[in-house]
Amino acid sequence: MIEDKNPQRTSIAQLGEFGLIEHLTKNFDVKQASTLKSIGDDAAVLDFKDKKVVVSTDLLIEGVHFDLAYMPLKHLGYKAVVVNISDICAMNAKATQITVSVAVSNRFPLEALEELFEGITHAANEYKVDVVGGDTTSSQKGLIISITAIGEASEDELVYRNGAKATDLLVVTGDIGAAYMGLQVLEREKQVFQVNPNSQPDLDLYTYLIERQLKPEARKDVRTLLHALEIKPTSMIDISDGLSSEIIHLCKQSNVGCNLYEDKLPLDPQFISTCEEFNIDSTTVAINGGEDYELLFTIDINDFDKIKGNPNFSVIGHMAHESEGINLVTRANTQIPLKARGWDALSE
Amino acid sequence: MIEDKNPQRTSIAQLGEFGLIEHLTKNFDVKQASTLKSIGDDAAVLDFKDKKVVVSTDLLIEGVHFDLAYMPLKHLGYKAVVVNISDICAMNAKATQITVSVAVSNRFPLEALEELFEGITHAANEYKVDVVGGDTTSSQKGLIISITAIGEASEDELVYRNGAKATDLLVVTGDIGAAYMGLQVLEREKQVFQVNPNSQPDLDLYTYLIERQLKPEARKDVRTLLHALEIKPTSMIDISDGLSSEIIHLCKQSNVGCNLYEDKLPLDPQFISTCEEFNIDSTTVAINGGEDYELLFTIDINDFDKIKGNPNFSVIGHMAHESEGINLVTRANTQIPLKARGWDALSE
Missing domain, CATH: 3.30.1330.10 (PurM-like, N-terminal domain)
Known part of the structure; x- marks a missing residue:
């Protein structure tokens, strides 16, 4: 193309x-x-x-x-x-x-x-x-x-995957799912191009999604932002394989459970409208689509006030005792166990 | 096979x-x-x-x-x-x-x-x-x-490619060329096998060469050996692409010339006999065949007595003023400019 x-x-x-x-x-x-x-x-x-x-x-x-x-x-x-x-x-x-x-x-x-x-x-x-x-x-x-x-x-700055406590809050940077939908748009255009090489794709509606797929950025700013807020995460991971898969990594390595709230997921409006156009459930993409390269971390519940309302961060859930499992709490307030399906989930 | x-x-x-x-x-x-x-x-x-x-x-x-x-x-x-x-x-x-x-x-x-x-x-x-x-x-x-x-x-242990002086001696560890001849033997057996899958190869004559090709070792011992001898090389490189190519690297980065002596090259008897069998000039292989993973280094001429007669090291030449060029001095005492031909040279 x-x-x-x-x-x-x-x-x-x-x-x-x-x-x-x-x-x-x-x-x-x-x-x-x-x-x-x-x-x-x-x-x-x-x-x-x-x-x-x-x-x-x-x-x-x-x-x-x-x-x-x-x-x-x-x-x-x-x-x-x-x-x-x-x-x-x-x-x-x-x-x-x-x-x-x-x-x-x-x-x-x-x-x-x-x-x-x-x-x-x-x-x-x-x-x-x-x-x-x-x-x-x-x-x-x-x-x-x-x-x-x-x-x-320095030693005291380092954050591992295994430090989350059962009372911590779960936080994600930026928004999620867009890189995956960017890929879907590009795949569709590739198929159109293969059928008709003269077609001129109009990608104006998808610029953010495509940028997230083709030119993602690493969140090097988060280190500085958290330092300024005087927050040190208790555990952290980047979202390359999908939110759900990364939450499970944090939980397993920290021996805790988690409740993730569907209505708290940070989604871009372009992402939502494109999911509708493609007739794909936006929550499924947001938790399973990968390549967002946002950071997922846990903080002590006492740090909530420092982060509340900050446009860089969304509190999307809270950790729990290991025995409670790792769950998605839907808008209808039902608990569904999270699965590490990653990319494969979306091609089913 | x-x-x-x-x-x-x-x-x-x-x-x-x-x-x-x-x-x-x-x-x-x-x-x-x-x-x-x-x-x-x-x-x-x-x-x-x-x-x-x-x-x-x-x-x-x-x-x-x-x-x-x-x-x-x-x-x-x-x-x-x-x-x-x-x-x-x-x-x-x-x-x-x-x-x-x-x-x-x-x-x-x-x-x-x-x-x-x-x-x-x-x-x-x-x-x-x-x-x-x-x-x-x-x-x-x-x-x-x-x-x-x-x-x-530590900082004072590190040896770079660019420290050779025009008066230094050129030293190599172990012997050279064997890995390349090991490859030739294996290639020949592969061809025999392709023609007749039932042939039983007799590789007893080539065990050293094949071992040099299939299971090379890195010279981690050299650091300790040199330390014990109280010698710090002025420059050093490993021989992966062939002696000649690595000598040229040392010379160019140190802005010096070099005379390499054909009769000083350390060659294993099995290597010499196999070169004869394959009708290949052993010097050509020794200086151009790669993958020996021996170390090539230069030392101050005053360190000569410390290294003389040591079975781990061969003094194979001396550095020279840049204007003298980079040469092989043959057994007949003629100077031939060295070329960085590496592996390609041998497939000509």
Whole structure:
């Protein structure tokens, strides 16, 4: 759908492996004091002094995690970085460095890799992380991206998944479900395009949803916001696989139960109207659709006044004793056990 | 060639993603004091106190970096870890943690992944590194492994590629070229097997070469050896792409030249006899064949007496003024400029 009308195609083989790395990484400058030595040696050298180091890694595979039919390479590069930084944010830490490895089949010209790295560079600048290492190689099929994100935090800042107490409140940032509906809109347009390549899609009604799918952001601001409110979450996780699945992670690792309230779910109006148009239940999408990259956390009930009415946060439920189970309380006030269905739930 | 006669096949889908990660990582225990939190949260948490942190990453793709026709999955897992630890050794640092991401197509049953992780676990135990994170996912084609290795060193221990002086000596550990000839032997056997699946290969003559190819080791001992000898290399790199290519890296980054002596190259007798059998020039293989994972380093000329006659190290040349270039001095005492041909050179 999104195509360069006049593409220049330079074969990657012309540059060779070392030339390629040099070419793609020449725009990476060092922004973090903890980066002593970046790309160019056998390993990067970092210095975190008295801070703790957090590390997370993700593998993104074409045809499994993304579809280049509607995902421009620049956006893909940006999103690949964001997804990893989101894991660092979920520890209440600050992302500082990433390594980026990329494998491509010979159908990709150099210009495609340049576009991908433009997105990676853009995200690295936006999130002030240094690209300190990586690998580029060929693949037998498709595009493969592997990113490892590194961050720092002092010991008392770190928040784990296992600290929720039975009396805590459950809070989510932003709104949820939109990234999944963005994907549905893009999938529909792809099918229309396959039938009639001349159709001009009108996506004005779905701009927010599409942005949430193609250019998500990691909530690096939450750390600062909570610090200013003098709140330290008791547990935290990011929403990559869907709210319901992440709530179950928090509950299981903290040995608590939970009641999630349907009427408290923060939903964007565009999300609600598009669910209606697609004839999908918005609650089902909101709790099972993934890729929102919002943060889900628990706070002490005594912190409620600090967070009440804050537009960045929604209190969506409360934790409970483990024996009460993990439930959705519907608008009709019935309790339904939550299931970790994630994405699969929506394709049933 | 190496096949389980009675394979059990459990579909990966039966376990689901979370079940799979839990199943594959249950044998990983924490060995390093710097690992505060391993697998199970959004990110691992590490504490290096006053040590510097080194980070390196590699992507291994089936059909590009390995061939499962002769590479057993257990060996592949082991080698994938070793290759990354070798980069940490090349900084004169101690490897402490790795993250492991794996993508597999649906042709791999659970038992195949278990074998791969058996090799990974074996290497992690052997090198005392903690597996602190990772990702498992499906691929469109083949097996993909992405490993990030993390290590620690005090500032004065670290050795970079750019510290060689024009008067330094050039030293290599172990012997070189054997891994490449091991690959040639395995490729030949694969072809024989394809023609006649009943032929029983007799590989007794090549055991060392095959071991160097299928089960290489990273030289974690060199750090200790050099420390005991009171030698700090002025520059260091590991030999993954071939001696010649790595010498050029050291020279370019240190702005020096080099004379490498053909008659000083450390070659194993089995390597020499196999080169003769294959009618390949042993020097060409020794300087261009890759995957030896030995360490190449430079030392101050005043340290010569400390290293002389040590069976772990061979002085193979000396650095020179940049204007002298980077040369191989042949047995006939002629100077030939070294080229970074790596593996390609041998397929010409």
